[in-house]
Amino acid sequence: GESVGLHLPTLSVQEGDNSIINCAYSNSASDYFIWYKQESGKGPQFIIDIRSNMDKRQGQRVTVLLNKTVKHLSLQIAATQPGDSAVYFCAEPYSGGGADGLTFGKGTHLIIQP
Amino acid sequence: GAGVSQSPRYKVAKRGQDVALRCDPISGHVSLFWYQQALGQGPEFLTYFQNEAQLDKSGLPSDRFFAERPEGSVSTLKIQRTQQEDSAVYLCASSGNRNNSPLHFGNGTRLTVT
Numbered sequence: 596g597e598s599v600g601l602h603l604p605t606l607s608v609q610e611g612d613n614s615i616i617n618c619a620y621s622n623s624a625s626d627y628f629i630w631y632k633q634e635s636g637k638g639p640q641f642i643i644d645i646r647s648n649m650d651k652r653q654g655q656r657v658t659v660l661l662n663k664t665v666k667h668l669s670l671q672i673a674a675t676q677p678g679d680s681a682v683y684f685c686a687e688p689y690s691g692g693g694a695d696g697l698t699f700g701k702g703t704h705l706i707i708q709p
Numbered sequence: 710g711a712g713v714s715q716s717p718r719y720k721v722a723k724r725g726q727d728v729a730l731r732c733d734p735i736s737g738h739v740s741l742f743w744y745q746q747a748l749g750q751g752p753e754f755l756t757y758f759q760n761e762a763q764l765d766k767s768g769l770p771s772d773r774f775f776a777e778r779p780e781g782s783v784s785t786l787k788i789q790r791t792q793q794e795d796s797a798v799y800l801c802a803s804s805g806n807r808n809n810s811p812l813h814f815g816n817g818t819r820l821t822v823t
Contacts, residue, residue, distance in 0.1 A: 639813070684752075686751075696757055
């Protein structure tokens with residue numbers, strides 16, 4: 596079936612380095628993608644989103660890249676900090692959840708090494 | 710409050726017991742969602758409300774699961790005759806009134822069925 600998934604379950608980076616988290620999606624009809632961050636014991640927190648008519652969008656220390664040709668999404672975090680340790684999920688619209696319902700991938704656990 | 714509030718934070722139930730999980734969405738948010746998150750997995754869609762109307766309940770795993778939002782604000786997810794496979798974190802999210810509004814999640818209720 597159509598789904599959103601991630602390439603790596605765990606990513607370990609040195610503090611201060613840049614992190615790149617990848618996501619592959621299979622629903623070519625999706626027109627909106629979102630990245631969420633989930634810290635231990637908390638609910639997912641919105642980071643950044645991108646519409647399918649864009650290739651790149653930048654936020655504060657984060658950049659999302661969308662490659663529709665290969666159906667690939669990535670989240671880049673600049674100068675990774677200890678507070679960035681979390682599980683990161685990409686998500687796309689869920690067909691049954693009205694305008695805002697989402698389908699989530701399995702997540703990538705980002706670990707920051709001191 | 711400023712965010713989505715869920716209670717209780719933790720719930721331990723013996724197999725066969727009924728449980729009720731509460732969600733207070735962000736004031737004024739029309740859309741409300743329930744998700745189930747198993748350990749090490751991404752959130753899975755359960756059901757969706759627009760005001761008091763339950764527009765999609767296709768994600769509810771069995772007829773033991775029931776959700777309501779009688780006045781279009783607070784919502785309750787009820788699980789009857791709990792089973793061990795119901796153990797998970799139950800997340801509630803709400804969203805605003807424009808298309809592709811980000812979901813705002815609560816911190817969830819961790820349900821453990823023994």
